[in-house]
Amino acid sequence: MTTTDRMLDCKAAFDEAQDDGNDLQPCPRCGLYTDSVIRRHRHTAYVEDEMNYVTCCWECFDIEEDYWDEQWNDYYGGLM
Ligand SMILES: [Zn+2]
Secondary structure, eight states, X not given: OOHHHHHHHHHHHHHHHHHTTTTOEEOTTTOOEETTOEEXXXXXXXXXXXXXXXXXXXXXXXXXXXXXXXXXXHHHHHHO
């Protein structure tokens, strides 16, 4: 086996792994394995910007956004 063959073999194995859905990650919130787990900017206004980011799946992010929308509504509602 030549080096090139070995490299191609390696690539094929890699592609296969991708097809197998190995890019799925567990959501830190709900523990669900999904490919939608990424870092997102959430609807908060922490002074420390890192706090305004959350890593989770779409479902959890939806819940999170709804929660913060409500918090903001309460906040602004309280001002009026
Ligand atoms: Zn989740």
